[in-house]
């Protein structure tokens with residue numbers, strides 16, 4: 148994987164150059180996706196037998212850090228093109244499901260994960276989207292929102308309550324659906340109905356999807372190993388890898404901001420000397436470096452625990468610490484640039500807007516704290532019953 152890390156470093160300057168363009172025009176970075184695909188940076192974690200590289204989580208986070216220093220948006224594509232939905236499918240999918248997913252991702256697709264709904268955010272298991280079996284297929288009905296890549300992704304992993312003959316939920320299952328947004332070719336009953344106007348990561352669509360009697364063949368249902376009743380915990384365990392990837396993006400952005408600030412302190416002069424000579428600013432820089440380094444250590448610790456998914460407590464700790472640290476570090480870097488940092492002459496204002504997301508999406512800081520505390524205390528926490536983090540059943544079993 149040394150070659151892939153070298154490729155990431157080679158591509159980073161061009162990603163940095165184009166980052167403002169995607170942000171300002173709110174467009175998906177297809178040009179970057181093509182470069183990633185040609186360099187073999189999409190689908191690296193897919194097994195070699197299916198055309199991937201069998202890359203480890205540690206390999207991926209090292210690459211993500213380099214790309215995140217240049218362009219947060221592109222780093223998200225690398226994370227979702229290697230972890231998250233694709234990891235779940237490779238772990239639990241049938242050979243046919245894996246083949247469908249591998250082909251799309253290796254050709255540059257970033258799969259979309261459809262969990263969140265207007266009434267089910269942190270409390271994900273309270274989702275209301277249903278999948279009703281009719282003969283050899285399921286009919287899916289419901290609304291998903293904040294779906295990253297909705298309207299550009301070709302592969303969707305949709306989570307829904309599987310409804311039995313009496314109208315009761317058997318548990319939550321995952322369903323693979325493919326489409327071709329470039330040709331406006333969606334299956335009947337699959338509609339992209341809206342896009343959020345976000346603060347940062349502006350080139351990435353965050354879409355609302357409506358499903359109306361969307362037909363999915365039964366063989367496209369992802370079956371969790373422990374069965375439907377408690378299976379969501381299995382399926383969602385795969386997202387611990389995505390969580391470590393998200394932490395690596397936040398840390399990479401913070402590392403990039405620290406590098407920029409270090410260079411600027413030596414070139415900017417005030418009061419007849421480089422501002423690097425002011426001890427107050429040196430201490431800010433030292434704290435920034437310490438925060439980035441601690442984040443990296445926690446991320447690598449979590450990544451090394453992957454077997455096949457990383458330890459959930461280590462993953463939660465890494466994302467919690469790295470996301471909160473990155474907001475502070477990028478904010479401090481912006482401060483060190485003075486007025487210049489507040490303008491689009493520098494990328495800091497964009498990096499700040501981008502990085503703000505990571506304490507919210509993919510497990511909020513509050514939910515991650517609750518999960519960590521639940522692990523330390525070995526307690527079932529009533530306020531998170533119904534949410535997927537922590538899963539009281541799984542916690543009790545540990």
Ligand SMILES: Cc1cc2nc3c(=O)[nH]c(=O)nc-3n(C[C@H](O)[C@H](O)[C@H](O)COP(=O)(O)OP(=O)(O)OC[C@H]3O[C@@H](n4cnc5c(N)ncnc54)[C@H](O)[C@@H]3O)c2cc1C
Nearest residue numbers: 260261262263268269293294295508509510511513530531
């Ligand atoms: C940019 C972005 C991309 C996203 N992409 C996807 C995607 O691709 N697919 C997808 O399915 N979802 C996606 N999401 C949704 C994301 O996972 C949810 O936003 C997240 O789970 C939080 O849900 P919520 O926004 O509804 O907040 P809520 O759950 O309504 O929470 C509101 C506040 O209450 C706090 N809170 C909630 N419950 C508790 C509790 N038990 N204890 C303490 N505090 C609590 C939260 O931390 C938060 O501060 C994305 C979100 C963002 C911002």
